[in-house]
Amino acid sequence: MYNNYNCLAQPLWQNGPVPGEFYNFTGGQTHIQKLPRELTTAGPYGTKHSTAAITTGSSVLGIRYDGGVMLAADTLVSYGSLARYQNIERVFKINKNILLGGSGDFADIQSIKRSIDQKMIEDQCCDDNIEMKPKSLASWMTRVLYNRRSRMNPLYIDVVVGGVDTEGTPYLANVDLRGRSHEDYVIATGFARHLAIPLVREKKPKDRDFTAVEASELIRTCMEVLYYRDTRNISQYTVGVCSANGCGVEGPFQVNENWTFAETIKGY
């Protein structure tokens, strides 16, 4: 964190007074201030580390094509069932090789994104033109998230990491709150896992990767399906594209809504 400056620095004194704290001058028994039991007990009537997400982002969809990856997510952050923040970017450009799409508790997404941004700044400070690769970032995230889950205090997130490595080979992976990770040509979180993945798998040619046109067409179709069927989505979404030619987040786009089919539904 300090870029290894003064990594051997020792504190100026030990076992002595700490500014702002009570110093046990006599060394005898101190009356230690204990927090009330309500605040320290785990369980139904006390506090515990929350495993419930509060403000949440819905699905993220990632598709790998022959030249790179595309990540799409709508721009909604919900507060339970309330569509609270309707213009939030959930696909982030991390550096010129990496895109990150975040779903799950949005405060946790912002928290881990802050750490990742700090890492990118450290990379820049090294000033040697070495940028982090998507595989390395995904690996680092699995270590962090696994550590948190093992301490029973998870970051409640499900992210898609995508990008290209130095040779231009596309990389697409999912990292979830348990520290699990897997790579594939299509990655989705949330409802998209159930609705979009079968769609994409059906369209996948057996012997080759998607082309950019096919990939963006699939994204459009999937975001449409997600808007119609997932009640925690809205019609506006952004798409991140990362290839050897560049990396950026485009949008916002609108789903082509067409609700006229509703009249054909009995009981409408």
Added chain:
Amino acid sequence: MFRNQYDSDTTVWSPQGRLFQVEYAMEAVKQGAATVGLKSSDFAVLIALCRTSKDTNTLQRKIMPVDAHVGMSISGLTADARQVCQYMRTECMAYRHSYDSEFPIRRLVANLGNKLQATTQRYDRRPYGVGMLVAGYDEQGPHIFQVMPTANVLNCKAMAIGARSQSARTYLERNMEDFEGCTMDELICHGIQAIRGSLGHDDSSNLTINVAIVGKNLPFKMFTDAENHIYLTMAKVLGQPLSGEQDALSEGGMSDDEMLDQGPSGSGMPGNGASDADINASSSGH
């Protein structure tokens, strides 16, 4: 070096602006046997003169692998060197665990330099008495870095450190332009030629030449005795004959050629005892 009143602590400057303890640490590096590092466009090579002892059978380990893509050779206090090597190995391992990729070597030696610098600025620590040549291959190509007890980290095309290393450095400087395009074998032979100049005549029966290499699609490896011997023979064939001046240096002991004939374990057939002039004569008769 003479004692003076400013050399008792690392944290004492002299009126000339020198830190004598740090400079004395550099002297420890000059006590160690020579080692040479050089690189081409695809490989980085380390050559070291290792001291054997007649009583024990073990070679002094001068070349230490750090990770699959990086290794180093040392000159100076071996105990300090082991500590430094341990630090570098831990850093590389931790990086692989977190990031699933190899530690960029520039950053590794930069961190090492920072660690060494801390020892030059505390009253309760002393500088590490070891100089290192770090050789590695990563995304940015092959590297040779020289790290000294002063915490100076230098990016080198070729470098030699240790006792009598000046002649090695002169050889490297003279042939530097050729290294870029060398094949692996040529590069190793250049390195062996360079280190031949550092063979003194007093210790020569106890010194063996060890080679290590790392490069594109080639993880760091130290050569076995058999492979060392192959390259020693190759270098002798490819190498230029010793100049008259250098022969004078080996008077009274084995000449370099005879030493090379003996091979790495020192138990090969001794040279034929012919005079140096005969060995290097271009006329026929052998």
